[in-house]
Amino acid sequence: MRSKADHTAAIHAHRRVAVVVNTRSRRGRRHYPEVMRLLRAGRFDLVGVHQVTDPTRLRATVERALDAAPDLLVVGGGDGTLSSSIKHIAHRDVALGVLPLGTTNNFARSLGLPLDLARAVRVFSEGKVADIDLGLCGDRPFANLASFGVSVEVAETVRPWVKRVLGRAAYPLTAIRLLPRHQPFRAYITVDGRRHEVLTHQLNIANGRFHGGWQIARDISIDNRRLVAYQLGSGKRLRLLAETLVRATTGRWRSLAGGPFVSGTEMLLETDPPMAADVDGEVRLRTPLVIRTIPNGVRVMVPQGFTDT
Template sequence: MQNGARFRRAALIVNTRSRSGREAYREARRRLESLGVPLEESFALKDPVRLPEAVKATIDDGHDLIVLGGGDGTVSSVVDFMARGEATFGLLPLGTANDFARTLGIPTDLRRACETVARGKVVDVDLGLADDNYYVNVASVGLSAGVTRALSPALKRRAGALAYPIAAVRAFLAHEPFSATLTFPEGDHEPAAFDRLLQVAVGNGRFYGGGLVVAPAAGIDDGRLDVYAIRPDGRRELAGVLRYLRTGEFVRRDCVSHYETRRVRLETEPHLPVNIDGELVAETPVEFSVVPNALRVLVPPDSTAARRDLNV
């Protein structure tokens, strides 16, 4: 039986400013309808600011399946309205990085992504919380904020996934080290103070930044956050960190401190913007926590990234 039959009312919402959104909207609608997904409403939104409003309205109207087309920023902008709710989330990855989709094994090919919505299984995944902002992948301060500033829409269109390493080089050349203090409200680690940091990141999912690994054992339903602080201890050591980012092995480098926890408070000097899933939406100090099983998502039947939701 197609999974679409399990849902009564579905809505399709596509960010047509995402990297491939404009081309994908009509094809996605046609494919989902042909696969039996009960689409009652569909929206092609040129202004990303309207995405949260559209998602909230469809949930309030009783839709139990929200199919969203866009990238990680699109997902992060609407997840607050879906967290801990009854509606199920279907994702069509149309962005540049698509790290949330990569974590869950959701294909970036539109045909296969639509089939995942129609025939996939529902799983529960954790969400991160930065004060009162939910996020799916990583929240961070330092170098990542510079990357976000350097990652212009024009660069994304020209370079695709290569936009991230290009922006990282630009951000590194302009980076100013900062100091930070990590405290752990649940007492699972001693407080830690650092000088001259490159970055502090708090990861919920497995991937960020176009395929970089948060940590070797990171998972999206393990009930914990992976926290790391990177110190620029010289060019050779920093080069090692950058080289190992693709595998997550960087957490074992001498210039990296790594913690696993459910809650952490971050203070910095000076106060710094917080990059949440690629958007600068907060400022330090900030407290991070994990919310287990907060989001219901459709994934491919063979995905092993998260446990199945037994209520569906």
């Protein structure tokens, strides 16, 4: 693989870009013409342009885009689209360019990217290539978050029209609706030989810095070789409800040093009863699971001010 400096120089000089946009989503479909206009105005050499209208074809579409050997693969969509694309470019000599076309855009926020499309495209011309970490949940790479509990039901039941109307507030409001019938569970997180036990309705294990569009902690990073596990509330519904409302309205989070966080490079997660995992929006795996980091797992285009370690 090229050095990050050489890769950045190649993108700035040659502008060889392949584009994949999820036009199945309402935002992707609405903004697709603007995306193409901005890329052409930026004088990018578009070696392939692909619209995804069937999510089951995303993998084949990304692989077809990569066949053109672009320096930069621009992907437009939400966190699910981006996370699904990432596993196909991990450890490859191509950088990911992110177009934030989702509801919460957690991955874009974790990279410090602007959410305005024109400014996001400008990063491709003026930014730099960075290597960031991925998480690995079982055999499933993820960019942002693996979660367990009420959020799995939220992911399966939140209505598309609610997301369109309410944006990122759709998730906590759906959680509030589901919470009265949700049963708490025990989770056991083993890190560095130490076993932590919690009783909760919701447990998250984060690689990225944001969840639901709000920052998890002031000092968390997507590029520090560590995962962060944390619970929302406890086994008491009212406490989870209160914390959900506070964070949905203020985005207030504590420091990793003072908050209810468990951090490490690898975690064994067991739950009673066994739980399904929501891995960046896809509900697939079940506990017990080993979750670990993949240091420098993928190359991305980020603003010049991004701290790349």
